[in-house]
Amino acid sequence: MAEVTLTNTRKAYGNVNVIHGVDLDIEDGQFVVLVGPSGCGKSTLLRMVAGLETITGGEISIGGKVVNNLDPKDRDIAMVFQNYALYPHMTVATNMGFSLEHRGGSKSEIAERVHWAAGILGLTPLLDRYPRQLSGGQRQRVAMGRAIVRSPQVFLFDEPLSNLDAKLRVVMRGEIKALHEKLKTTMIYVTHDQIEAMTMADKIVVLNGGRIEQAGTPLELYDRPANQFVAGFIGSPAMNFIPGKIRAEGLVTSDVVIPLPRSAQEHVGQDVVLGVRPEHLVAEESGIATLVTLVEPMGHETQISMMLGQTLIHGLFRERLPLRPGSIFHVRLTTDKLHIFSAADGHRLM
Amino acid sequence: MSAGHKTQFWTIARRDSAAGYLFIAPQLAGIVTFVLLPLCLVFWYSLHEWNVLANTFNYTGAQNYRMLLEDPSLPAVLGSTALFSLGLVVLNMSLALLLAVLLNQKLRGIAVFRTLFFSPVVVSLVAWTIVWGFLLQKNGGINGMLLFLGIEGPNWLREPVTAMISVIVVQVFKNVGLNMILFLAALQSVPNELYEAARIDGAPPFKQFRRITLPMISPTILLTSIITIVGSLQVFAQIAVLTQGGPGVSTTVLVYYLYQQAFQFHFFGYGSTLSILLFVIVACLTFAQWQLRKRIVFYEN
Amino acid sequence: MKTELSPRAKVLVYGTMCVLLIPFVFPTWWMVTSSFKPVSDIFAFPPQLIPRSFDFTTYGQVFTLQPFAKQYWNSAYIAAVVTAGTMGISSMAGYAFARIRFPFANAIFMVVLLGLLIPSEVTIVPLFQLFLKLGMVNTHWPLILVPIFGAPSVFATFVMRQFFISLPVELEEAARVDGLSRFKIFTRIALPLARPALASVAIFTFLHSWNLYLEPIVFLSSADKFTLPQALTQFTDAYGGPMWNIQLAAATLTALPVLIVFIIAQKHFVEGLAHTGLKG
Numbered sequence: 001m002a003e004v005t006l007t008n009t010r011k012a013y014g015n016v017n018v019i020h021g022v023d024l025d026i027e028d029g030q031f032v033v034l035v036g037p038s039g040c041g042k043s044t045l046l047r048m049v050a051g052l053e054t055i056t057g058g059e060i061s062i063g064g065k066v067v068n069n070l071d072p073k074d075r076d077i078a079m080v081f082q083n084y085a086l087y088p089h090m091t092v093a094t095n096m097g098f099s100l101e102h103r104g105g106s107k108s109e110i111a112e113r114v115h116w117a118a119g120i121l122g123l124t125p126l127l128d129r130y131p132r133q134l135s136g137g138q139r140q141r142v143a144m145g146r147a148i149v150r151s152p153q154v155f156l157f158d159e160p161l162s163n164l165d166a167k168l169r170v171v172m173r174g175e176i177k178a179l180h181e182k183l184k185t186t187m188i189y190v191t192h193d194q195i196e197a198m199t200m201a202d203k204i205v206v207l208n209g210g211r212i213e214q215a216g217t218p219l220e221l222y223d224r225p226a227n228q229f230v231a232g233f234i235g236s237p238a239m240n241f242i243p244g245k246i247r248a249e250g251l252v253t254s255d256v257v258i259p260l261p262r263s264a265q266e267h268v269g270q271d272v273v274l275g276v277r278p279e280h281l282v283a284e285e286s287g288i289a290t291l292v293t294l295v296e297p298m299g300h301e302t303q304i305s306m307m308l309g310q311t312l313i314h315g316l317f318r319e320r321l322p323l324r325p326g327s328i329f330h331v332r333l334t335t336d337k338l339h340i341f342s343a344a345d346g347h348r349l350m
Numbered sequence: 351m352s353a354g355h356k357t358q359f360w361t362i363a364r365r366d367s368a369a370g371y372l373f374i375a376p377q378l379a380g381i382v383t384f385v386l387l388p389l390c391l392v393f394w395y396s397l398h399e400w401n402v403l404a405n406t407f408n409y410t411g412a413q414n415y416r417m418l419l420e421d422p423s424l425p426a427v428l429g430s431t432a433l434f435s436l437g438l439v440v441l442n443m444s445l446a447l448l449l450a451v452l453l454n455q456k457l458r459g460i461a462v463f464r465t466l467f468f469s470p471v472v473v474s475l476v477a478w479t480i481v482w483g484f485l486l487q488k489n490g491g492i493n494g495m496l497l498f499l500g501i502e503g504p505n506w507l508r509e510p511v512t513a514m515i516s517v518i519v520v521q522v523f524k525n526v527g528l529n530m531i532l533f534l535a536a537l538q539s540v541p542n543e544l545y546e547a548a549r550i551d552g553a554p555p556f557k558q559f560r561r562i563t564l565p566m567i568s569p570t571i572l573l574t575s576i577i578t579i580v581g582s583l584q585v586f587a588q589i590a591v592l593t594q595g596g597p598g599v600s601t602t603v604l605v606y607y608l609y610q611q612a613f614q615f616h617f618f619g620y621g622s623t624l625s626i627l628l629f630v631i632v633a634c635l636t637f638a639q640w641q642l643r644k645r646i647v648f649y650e651n
Numbered sequence: 652m653k654t655e656l657s658p659r660a661k662v663l664v665y666g667t668m669c670v671l672l673i674p675f676v677f678p679t680w681w682m683v684t685s686s687f688k689p690v691s692d693i694f695a696f697p698p699q700l701i702p703r704s705f706d707f708t709t710y711g712q713v714f715t716l717q718p719f720a721k722q723y724w725n726s727a728y729i730a731a732v733v734t735a736g737t738m739g740i741s742s743m744a745g746y747a748f749a750r751i752r753f754p755f756a757n758a759i760f761m762v763v764l765l766g767l768l769i770p771s772e773v774t775i776v777p778l779f780q781l782f783l784k785l786g787m788v789n790t791h792w793p794l795i796l797v798p799i800f801g802a803p804s805v806f807a808t809f810v811m812r813q814f815f816i817s818l819p820v821e822l823e824e825a826a827r828v829d830g831l832s833r834f835k836i837f838t839r840i841a842l843p844l845a846r847p848a849l850a851s852v853a854i855f856t857f858l859h860s861w862n863l864y865l866e867p868i869v870f871l872s873s874a875d876k877f878t879l880p881q882a883l884t885q886f887t888d889a890y891g892g893p894m895w896n897i898q899l900a901a902a903t904l905t906a907l908p909v910l911i912v913f914i915i916a917q918k919h920f921v922e923g924l925a926h927t928g929l930k931g
Contacts (some may be wrong), residue, residue, distance in 0.1 A: 052824050054363055069361055073830035085821035089843045099829035146829075363752070369833040370753035377744035377763060377808060380800020384778065385766050391777035452668050455656060463668050465917050467675055472913040472920065475862040476880035477902035481682040484895055487694070491681055494698040523674045531921055584770045587864035591884055605772045605865075612776050613869055625773045636768050 002063030002076075002153040002186060003028045004049065010057035011044055011210075018044055019210045021058065026188065026203070031180050033189045035197040036207035036233070043158055045207070046190045050079050050156050063153055073102075078147035079156040083163065084139045086131040086146075093118075093127040096145045103150070117149040120182070121175075137168050144176070148183065157189040161196065173199060194234050198222070206230050228346035231275050231339055237303065240313040242274040243343060254309035256288055261335050267349055275339035278303070281315035287332035292323050304329065389629070395622035402616040414623040423599055423607070430514070431603040435582040437518040442578050443571065446526050450533035451559075464534075468527035475524065479591040482520040483507070486592075510600035513593050517601050521588055525581075529574050536570040537563065576639040580632055604628050679906070686710070686900035693896050709900040716894075717882055718875045719901060726879040726905075729794050730860040736799035737807050737856045738849055745811025746837055750823065760812075766805030771797070772865065779869055793870045794878070798860055807852045814848035815841060850919055861909065879905045 004026040011019035019041050026032050034042040047053040049060055051072035060067055067075045078099075086095050096117060097110040105113070118124045121141045131139055140160060147155055157176070161169045177200050180187055191197055197204045198218045206213040206221065206229070214226040218234075225231035231239045244253030246267045251258040251274050258274065290306035290313075297320070304315050306329055315331060323329055340349045399410045418424060453464050470478060485491040486506040493503035506512045540563060548558045586605045589595060595602035595610065602610070608628060612621025656664065680700075685693050687705045713719050747753070748760050782793045798804060818841060826836045842849070867881040874885070883905060886897045913920050 050824075050828060051362065052827065054361070071362060072824075072828045077828065079825070079828045081821045081825060083819060083821050085819065085825035087822065087825075087840060098826075102830040102835070146825075366751055366833060367753035370747045370751035370756065373743045373747035373751065373837075374759065374763075376740045376800065377804065378759060380740070380796075380804065381763050381766055381802075383781075384797050384801030385769055385774065386762070388774035388777035388781065389765075389769060391780070392774060395776060449671065452664055452671075455664055457656070457661060457664060463672070464921065465914065466672055468917075468921055469679065469910065469913065470675055472858060472909050473679060474880065474902070474905045474909065476864060476883050477682065477906040478678065480883055480893075480898050480902050481678045483893070484685070484693075484899065485678060485681060489694045491677075491698050494694075498697065519674075523678075527675075580770075584772060586772065587862070587880065590864070590868075605770075608772060609775075609865065609869075613779075618776055618780075622776050625776060629769060629773045632770055632773075633768050 004154055004186060004188065005061045006045075006049075006058070007060075008058035009045070009048065009055060009060055011041070011048060011053060012056045017210065019048070019056075022207075022210075022212055024205060024212065024215065026186060029184045029186055031177075031187045031189065031200060031202045032205060033191060033197040033201035033203070034205050034207055035191055035194055036213075038192055040207040041210040042190045042192075042207045044210075046156055046158055046188060049075075049154070049188060050077055051075050076153045077156055078150065078152040078154075079158065080140075080143045080147050080160045082159045084131075084143040084160075086139060086142055088131055090130075091127065092123060092129050092131070092134070092142050092145075095131070095142060096123075096127075096149050099146065099150050113149050114145075117145045120148065120179070121145050136164050137172060140164065140172055141175075144179065148179070151183075151185075153186065155185055155187040157187065159191055160189075161191070162193075169196075176200065195236060198234065204234075206233055208233075224348070225275075225339065226348055228273060228275065228341040231341065231348075235277055237278050237314050237316070239275045239277050239339070240311075241341075242276070242308065242311045242313065244272065244274060246270050246272055246340075253311065256309040258288065258333055259335060260338065260340075263350060264340065267340070270349070271343035272349060273341045273343050273346070274333075275341060276313075276333050277337065278314045278316040280334040280337040281313075281317070282332045282334060283317060283319065283321060283330070284332040285330050287330040290329050290331055292325055292327045292329050294325060295321075295323050306331070392622045392625045392629075395619055396626050398619045398622075400617070400619035400622075402618055407619075410619070414620050417620060418623055418627065423602075426599045427602050427604060427607045430599060430601060431583070433514060434518060434585070434601070434603050435579050437514070438521055438582045438585075439575055439578045441518060441522045442526050442529060443575055445522060446529035446533050446574075447571070449526070449530045450537055451563075453530070453534055454537045464531075467530060470524045471527040473524075475587050476591060478524050479520060479588045482516070483592050486516050507593055508597055510597055513597060513601050517585075517589055517592055520592065521582070521585055524588075529578065532570060532574055533567065536567040540566045572642055573639065576635055576642070580635050580639075583628065583632055583635075604631075679910070682899050682906065683903050686896060686903045688896060690896055693899075709896045710904075712897050713886070713901045713904065716897065717877075717885060719882060719904075721875050722877045722879055722882040723904070725791065725876065726861060729791055729878060730857050732795055733798045733860040734853050734856045736795070737804045738852055740799055741804050741807035741852060742811045742842060742845060742849065743837070744808045745813075746815050746841055748808070749812045749815035749818075750820075750841070751833070763805055763808065766802035767809070769802055771802055774802070775865065775869055782870065788870055789872050789876055790870075791876065794860070794863060794866055797866070798856070798863075803856070803859060807856060810852055811845065811848055814845055818844060851922075854920055858909070 006022050006024040009019060009022045010017065022045060034045060036042045044053055048055050049062075051067065051070060055068050062075055062077065087098065090098065093114050097114045100110045100113060114127070115124065118127055121144060123138070123141055123145055126134065126138060126142075131142065134142065143160065160176070161172050164172060173196060176189075189196075189200065201218055203215060204218055204221050205215040208229050214221060214230045221230060221234045225234060228241065232241070242251070242253050242258070244251040244258070246260065246264055246269065247257075248265070248268060249257055250260045250264075251272070253274075288308060290308045292304060292306045293312065294305040296303040296305075300318075302317050302320060304317060304321070304323060306313060306315065308331075321329070341347065342349055396414050397409060397411055398407055399413060400407045449467055453460055453467070487493075488505040488508075492506070496503040504512050506516045544562050544566070545558055548562055553561065583603075584605060585603065586609065589601055589603060589606050590609075593601045595606045599607075604624065605628065608621055608624040611617045611624060684700070684702050686709055687702045687707070688699065689706050692699060692703065744763070748756060748763075778793065778797060779788070782788050785792075787793060822840055822844075823836050826840045831839060862880060863878065864880045867878045871877055871881065874882070877885070883898060883901050886894045886901060888894055
């Protein structure tokens with residue numbers, strides 16, 4: 001078990017910079033999720049920690065030891081790959097014990113460790129099978145077994161659930177989380193799926209264009225996104241953004257005025273983007289009139305798309321509303337749940 | 351501190367590069383020794399008048415190349431080479447395509463036929479050639495069969511035209527199985543929906559073949575043609591065993607002529623010049639193949 | 652084209668194939684049967700498709716007229732060594748070109764590919780001189796060294812490279828994390844998975860060596876050094892005319908073992924050779 005520290009870490013392929021000086025502290029035993037759109041550099045960053053990509057600049061240390069120039073095998077890490085990367089020509093047991101074999105463990109020792117790991121993951125009846133004889137979920141479990149078998153200081157997961165179907169993904173999500181609870185080992189987990197990030201992480205790191213946009217607990221990111229990018233990335237359905245100008249009476253967008261909290265007065269005259277999550281819209285007769293464009297009932301709630309002035313926004317409502325496309329619908333934006341971002345650079349104003 | 355320096359030099363990337371060089375070292379050394387060096391030498395030799403028997407080795411500049419232009423046998427040799435290669439490629443391609451189409455049918459026992467058509471590929475080349483030489487004798491098996499039909503066959507290997515036909519046919523039957531398998535694979539890669547669509551459109555089988563199958567497998571046909579031509583330029587054993595280039599020079603292809611000049615008449619200098627000629631021809635064809643493949647790959651993407 | 656044929660069409664297809672089969676199968680049949688016929692019968696008219704009697708004396712003569720057993724051994728061991736050597740050298744080089752990043756890799760690969768451009772006939776004169784200087788003429792070294800290290804192995808390298816490129820990179824990364832060195836990754840992960848490609852390489856390398864003709868007749872001059880293809884043509888009478896039945900017996904002995912292996916493992920052969928041929 002160990003903490004992981006990245007200091008001004010950079011990566012370039014030739015002249016193309018893909019990671020621009022990332023600083024990140026991961027505490028011992030923390031479950032950290034790196035999340036971001038594809039191409040944001042999250043996998044590259046993970047592979048740099050693993051030692052599969054060289055480090056162009058800066059420093060990565062694991063357990064207080066700088067590992068920049070160490071081979072993956074000398075970093076005391078284990079990795080679970082997106083496609084599992086199980087050796088097709090070896091049985092489950094051999095796959096899981098393979099790393100120990102190369103670290104000079106005795107046969108009985110290896111067998112003992114493999115059985116321990118197989119027990120944790122419920123793989124004991126499958127030990128003599130070959131990967132091709134396993135289902136997707138079982139392969140995923142073997143890949144995790146291979147990682148935990150030698151009790152490394154840090155686990156690295158590279159989008160491990162993206163090849164599973166939606167239902168199995170939820171199950172495996174729980175299993176990985178439970179595994180973390182049991183082992184209490186530092187885990188770094190890469191995904192593009194913000195739901196995975198929200199549900200699993202102690203700490204989420206949102207990456208975009210090779211830079212960290214924000215790092216924090218899931219609820220910090222949800223409640224106080226540092227900028228418009230994080231606000232749009234975290235939460236599903238995504239946050240609504242309404243551009244406008246702050247006046248004394250509130251936010252003015254096209255011909256609509258949205259009431260703002262009193263504290264917004266200090267930004268009067270500024271061009272901003274107002275952010276509001278779909279669940280923070282309330283149906284209210286005294287609210288702003290919008291034009292309904294689409295009604296999507298899901299049973300437990302209903303998603304309604306509507307035009308607020310010139311902007312298309314979405315709302316989630318618990319109650320069943322008698323609306324159809326073309327209806328006029330009055331909504332109120334919960335004042336204390338509003339986010340205001342600078343229109344110029346997207347950073348959070350309040 | 352010195353230890354620290356050492357680890358700095360042997361970065362992960364450097365260690366891996368070193369492994370890479372170690373992995374390719376034997377092959378690279380072999381290529382330099384047995385291909386590049388000889389290629390330079392053959393060019394160097396081609397600038398010399400070199401008779402091993404007379405033990406002469408004199409620099410003569412382009413003399414050998416002038417000789418090449420004036421060599422009275424060379425036009426005939428090149429003619430034979432072209433005739434052999436063209437005959438071979440045409441016959442090989444058409445037969446391979448015919449066999450592939452037949453083998454592509456859903457029929458019981460088709461795998462047995464495939465095995466049998468392919469079998470000459472694995473029969474020892476010289477053994478195969480010897481048997482054919484035996485069959486093609488004046489009183490051999492083929493003329494025996496023809497006599498049954500009341501035809502008196504020619505002395506196949508002793509007349510210029512039939513000798514050329516013979517060497518081509520022997521080579522085609524030996525190796526057509528390879529191209530047959532390639533065409534079969536190409537035929538099987540044509541999506542079945544295309545044929546289903548064509549049938550719904552009412553296209554008869556022959557039209558389906560001409561308008562769908564042929565265009566779809568034409569890249570394979572083009573590429574295998576060139577591979578086959580390049581291969582035909584290297585045919586030596588069959589001719590050495592069957593006809594020794596005769597009668598006259600009617601089956602003396604370039605490789606055989608090269609062998610004669612260098613190793614029978616011991617003109618190493620002129621033999622080297624002929625090697626350069628062969629190299630240039632093969633290089634041009636291979637280059638054409640690469641260009642073609644690039645374009646086709648691009649086209650497919 | 653994969654539709655069910657009408658019965659008439661089926662007969663037509665079978666009929667055509669049977670006729671076409673004659674030149675493919677008959678020579679082998681004729682070779683085997685004629686090798687059992689006495690000299691007086693081999694040119695008999697009408698031709699005997701099935702020999703009247705089985706005469707094994709020709710097979711005895713094959714071994715007495717020439718050191719045929721020795722020649723057989725020569726061909727077999729040379730082919731075996733060349734096959735093993737090529738598999739080793741080419742899989743290593745193919746792996747490095749496919750997987751290891753090192754400076755000038757592409758340039759070096761292009762240089763190696765030159766081997767495909769240069770038929771062995773082009774370099775035979777200087778190679779002869781080279782081996783003459785090394786005192787290796789009339790030894791088996793040229794027939795072993797050149798195929799393993801020279802142009803013929805380039806094709807094998809190319810095939811191996813194509814295969815290794817298609818192998819998932821993640822497997823090797825997992826192996827790196829598991830603590831394997833480059834060499835171990837190669838021997839424990841990449842090579843075991845490359846079995847199909849190695850089988851193709853083995854088959855065509857063996858056949859290539861087994862069929863080599865120009866090189867033996869250039870490099871070898873004494874009968875006990877000869878390889879089979881060269882030996883086959885040496886069964887001649889005092890006037891240089893071929894002793895047909897003995898040649899055919901020797902040819903049968905040469906061709907039959909490979910043919911039998913082929914029939915047993917024909918799927919491997921056909922797919923292996925077709926696979927490599929397509930990429931050549």
